[in-house]
Amino acid sequence: MTKRLLTKKEQELLKRNPYVKSVSEKAITYTDEFKRHFIAENEQGKLPRDIFEEAGLSVDLIGMDRIKTAGKRWRAAYRNSGIVGLQDTRKMNSGRPSERKLTPEEKIARLEAKNQLLRAENELLKKLDLLERQMLKKKLQSKRN
Incomplete structure (x- = not known):
């Protein structure tokens, strides 16, 4: 994870982007749709930086480190589990599993x-x-x- 923290102003800018699910000072959570788009474009040979820029996600704002690590993580998840690996499952898997019928x-x-x-x-x-x-x-x- 990058050491650069996002300011409140930067967080607000990112929250306006339709491909951003949530933002904190330390992390950006992207939509599943953007992750799928990223994989499809990247597999066609597009560079991660270009994919982010075309989606309105400024490299200057996000930082190349965040872009590289996100792309690396998504490609690995896609290789291991396909489209399902790109889904944000934190809400689905949080806490103890429900035992009710x-x-x-x-x-x-x-x-x-x-x-x-x-x-x-x-x-x-x-x-x-x-x-x-x-x-x-x-x-x-x-x-x-």
Whole structure:
């Protein structure tokens, strides 16, 4: 973690960004959507600095150390667990696990949420697969010419 603390003014600036979930003087929590966007763009060859800048997250404000460590952490999580590894699970896993029985409505809601997550993951994987195939096709065409 970086040693530079964020001022109140810097925190307010960051809170206005749609990709920032929360900010304290020591840490910035990004949305799951931004993490997925970061991985997709990075896999296409974009530099972490450029991805942050395009998302309206100033490198001067955040700092290169924070950007490098966040990118490294997200890439490792994605490699190990896929899209699920990019999710912020702190609220879901805090405290002692609930031992009460779930109502049928709660079970359905959980299954629907899981289903939605799996659909989103499948869509992202399809897009990545398509991009990989397009890149291979371009490589083959350039070798032929």
